[in-house]
Amino acid sequence: MRKVQSLVLILFLLMIPVIASGSYSSFHYPNLPVFSEGKANGTFNLYVQKEGKWQEAGKLSYDRYLRQKALDLTKFMGKEETLKIKLIKQGGGNAHIDSVLLNGNPPLSISGIEANLKKLTKDDFDVVDASGGEIELQFSKSEGTAILSLTARIEEKEVSKTPFQYPLVNLYKDIGHNSQFYTYKIDGSGNKNDILIFKEYSITGSGHPSGYTYG
Numbered sequence: 592m593r594k595v596q597s598l599v600l601i602l603f604l605l606m607i608p609v610i611a612s613g614s615y616s617s618f619h620y621p622n623l624p625v626f627s628e629g630k631a632n633g634t635f636n637l638y639v640q641k642e643g644k645w646q647e648a649g650k651l652s653y654d655r656y657l658r659q660k661a662l663d664l665t666k667f668m669g670k671e672e673t674l675k676i677k678l679i680k681q682g683g684g685n686a687h688i689d690s691v692l693l694n695g696n697p698p699l700s701i702s703g704i705e706a707n708l709k710k711l712t713k714d715d716f717d718v719v720d721a722s723g724g725e726i727e728l729q730f731s732k733s734e735g736t737a738i739l740s741l742t743a744r745i746e747e748k749e750v751s752k753t754p755f756q757y758p759l760v761n762l763y764k765d766i767g768h769n770s771q772f773y774t775y776k777i778d779g780s781g782n783k784n785d786i787l788i789f790k791e792y793s794i795t796g797s798g799h800p801s802g803y804t805y806g
Contacts (some may be wrong), residue, residue, distance in 0.1 A: 610661055614784050616674050620656060620657075620801075622691070623656060624656075626654060626656075626658060626686060626741075627654075628652055630654055631652035631654050632651045632653065632655065632682060632683035632684070632745040632746060632747050632748075633652070633653065633680060633681055633682030633683030633745040634650040634653070634680070634681050634682060634745075635649070635650065635651050635653070635678045635679070635680055635686075635688070635721075635741060635743060635745075636649075636650045636678070636679045636680075636681055636683075637649050637650060637662060637664075637677070637678060637739065638676070638677040639667035639675070639676055639677075640667075640669075640671075640674075640675035640676075640677070641667055641668070641669035641671075642669050642670075642671075645677060646667055647760060648662065648664055648667050648676075650664050650681075651741055651743075653683075653686075653743050653744055653745040654744070654745065654798070655744055655745070655746050655747065655750075655797060655798025656744055656772040656798050657687070657689050657714070657716070657718070657742055657743065657744045657798075658742065658743070658744065659690075659714065659740060659741070659742040660740070660741055660742075660743075661738055661739065661740045661741070662738070662739050662741075663736065663737070663738055664676070664693075664737040664738070664739050665708040665735075665738075665793055666736045667737070668737050670733065671732075672683075672732065673695065673699065673729050673730060673731060673732060674729070674730045674731075674737060675726050675727065675728070675729050675730075675732065676693075676727070676728045676729075676739065677725055677726065677728075678721070678725070678726040678727075678728070678741075679725050680722065680723070680745065681682065681694060681719060681724075682745070683745035683746060683747065683748060684745070684746040684747055684748040684749070684750065685720070685722045685745075685746045686702050686710065686720075686721045686722050686743065686744065686745045686746070687718035687719065687721060687722075687743060687745065688717070688718060688719050688721045688726075688741065688742070688743045689711075689713075689714050689716065689717070689718045689742040689744075690711050690712060690713055690714050690740070690741075690742045691711050691728060691739070691740070691741050691742070691743075692711075692739070693731075693737060693738070693739050693740075693741045694733055694736065694737065694738055695740070696730065696731065696733075697711055697712045698711065698729060698730050699729045699730060699731055700728070700729045701727070701728050701729075703724050703725050703726040703727050704719060704721060704725045704726055705718075706719040706720075706726070708775065711738070714742050714799055716758065718744075721743065725728075725791045735782070739800050741776065744798055745799060746797065750766060750796070750797045751796035751797060753796060755793050755804065757773070757789060757804070757806065758771045758772075758773065758789070759791055773781075773789055773806065775788055787805065787806070788806040789804075789805070789806045790803055790804075790805050790806075791803065791804050792804075
């Protein structure tokens with residue numbers, strides 16, 4: 592039986608999340624760099640509606656990685672039964688929100704983006720797009736403090752365009768006759784063997800979670 596060898600070369604862009612949500616059992620980046628205010632890509636500017644008027648309450652800075660930050664809004668609370676908050680992204684490229692909570696409670700409603708409120712209740716890498724426009728959130732109020740917790744990320748305007756190249760020994764190199772390749776066999780019936788060609792842990796350059804890529 593004649594054996595045929597095929598060469599497999601697979602390219603994945605770094606901007607694509609690789610098996611992102613399935614690679615972690617909880618909200619966690621491996622080796623997450625310490626946040627530097629000077630390296631922030633942009634901010635979410637926060638406003639609170641009090642007596643029918645929007646008041647600037649502060650801002651939270653973010654880089655490419657999902658980070659949880661908090662802002663005390665207690666002094667901005669009025670007599671209204673609910674607390675209305677507006678988020679406006681400033682600077683950077685694409686942005687995503689993983690969760691937004693007030694005193695640990697999710698919003699009652701959201702407008703300005705198409706989002707399932709359930710996606711904003713916990714940090715699990717299941718994000719919503721917050722790249723443009725204004726986002727208005729309405730929360731139920733509780734006695735005492737009003738602490739807003741926002742887990743979000745803001746990308747650079749230009750993300751890495753370096754592709755993943757497998758085998759990883761080919762990374763950052765031009766592909767040619769001297770490159771490394773994977774080999775698999777096809778039996779005489781033309782059906783390939785059901786085997787795992789490769790499994791490589793791929794570290795993204797966009798801030799998306801890293802994860803395993805399978806071939």
